[in-house]
Amino acid sequence: MSTTRTGATGNERNSFIYIVAALAALNGLLFGFDTGVISGAMLYIRNTFELATVFGYSINASLIEGVIVSGAMIGAIGGAALGGRLADRLGRRRLILVGAVVFFVGSLIMAIAPTVEILIVGRIVDGIGVGFASVVGPLYISEISPPEIRGSLVSLNQLTITSGILIAYLVNFAFASGGEWRWMLGLGMVPAAVLFVGMLFMPESPRWLYEHGRESDARRVLASTRIESQVEDELREIEETVRTESGTLRDLFEPWVRPMLIVGVGLAVFQQVTGINTVMYYAPTILESTGFADTASILATVGIGVVNVVMTVVAVLLIDRTGRRPLLLTGLGGMTVMLAVLGIAFYLPGLSGAIGWIATGSLMLYVAFFAIGLGPVFWLMISEIYPMEVRGTAMGVVTVVNWAGNLLVSLTFLRLVDGIGQTGTFWLYGALSLLALGFCYRLVPETKGRSLEAIEADLRETAFGGDASEQPRATETDD
DSSP states (O other): OOTTOSSOOHHHHHHHHHHHHHHHTHHHHHHHHHHHHHHHHHHHHHHHSOTTEETTEEOOHHHHHHHHHHHHHHHHHHHHHHHHHHHHHHOHHHHHHHHHHHHHHHHHHHHHOSSHHHHHHHHHHHHHHHHHHHHHHHHHHHHHSOGGGHHHHHHHHHHHHHHHHHHHHHHHHHHHTTTOHHHHHHTTHHHHHHHHHHHTTSOOOHHHHHHTTOHHHHHHHHHHHSOHHHHHHHHHHHHHHHHTOOOOGGGGGSTTTHHHHHHHHHHHHHHHHTTHHHHHHHHHHHHHTTTOOHHHHHHHHHHHHHHHHHHHHHHHHHHHHHOHHHHHHHHHHHHHHHHHHHHHHHHOGGGTTTHHHHHHHHHHHHHHHHHHTHHHHHHHHHHHSSOGGGHHHHHHHHHHHHHHHHHHHHHHHHHHHHHHHHHHHHHHHHHHHHHHHHHHHHHOOOOTTOOHHHHHHHHHHHHHTTOGGGSOOOOTTOO
């Protein structure tokens, strides 16, 4: 491409931006693979190690299993907590590279772990890489994408999450006959290596470059991802947002930012407490309780994974056409109904012969509604609604909340079933889905087709009534 041109042609832009987004979306594949692979590996890890003794102490074996499963979530909370600030300081692209290395190392440690203690360490390291990926993947894609296709491109991240889960289920099935759990966990090194090598050739976010005084580099990246008429307009919008921001952590709690912080945290909580990861982690256990045999339960779980991927593709195709809110509200409404039906299936004894099929169908439809709504829309929205200067930090805070909710649900599901039964548990998740529906209807804005700077300008105008003199400005010492 000639260096004298100021913008890409439509075909050049589309080809390049899709390559960049697809590579960055491999962050989601790491996320999804780690979520799905441990459920199958645990069946054989318990046959390799004596789980009742750890660090020389006798401990309940089921507790140690829980620590192995949740170790990645603990690491992810730490990775997400650090990832936001690191994304703002190091840059989006550099953090993706760091996250790929961390995930590779964690997968290698798990694959060769000689003891259960080392395995737990590997799970935590692996989780740190997942935490980085869950913050920086959507953030990077959001900032490098043109507004008119940003929703679809960011939603590729959710598509790769669901694809990673499905791939993990298939990997588990492939190595199940020999009980080769080390291969199951170790294969996570492959997407990590592909992500690292691919990102070496990708550009940095133009918004981060401009914010750090590299205007010419920002213009060059925009020229390769925008048509000529968009480049200077977007640079002016970026300049304006940089000029009006102070860029401290305290900005997250400024009155004009606080409404979107509430939206992000609310979506993070509801994405988890509506029960999606009970399906991802415990689907075989749920289906076995309906009378399915082990093999049938595993095959049904693969079917659920396929539905998850297919409906996420549907969301990617629709999200820039229908908007974020319609998909979000439709998905939550469907989730509420399916959780109610699932609870009824376990409640009515007269359905005992058909309970397995009703439960399987309800779970598949529940996952389908999640996949077109709360699944992709959450990650897209949090990459769009925050001011540029603190966008990485804000996404870090929200992602920490999301992982904490994931950990809470994964640790409490079986206890809830023991305490209030399967019917009560699924109806509880259904009630929380209904609450989430009301929250989204009242508070979540529509961002379809808007530039990130325009979204921020609307937020300022709402808070300050369009009076620029009252809007927060950078001080003389801000750089």
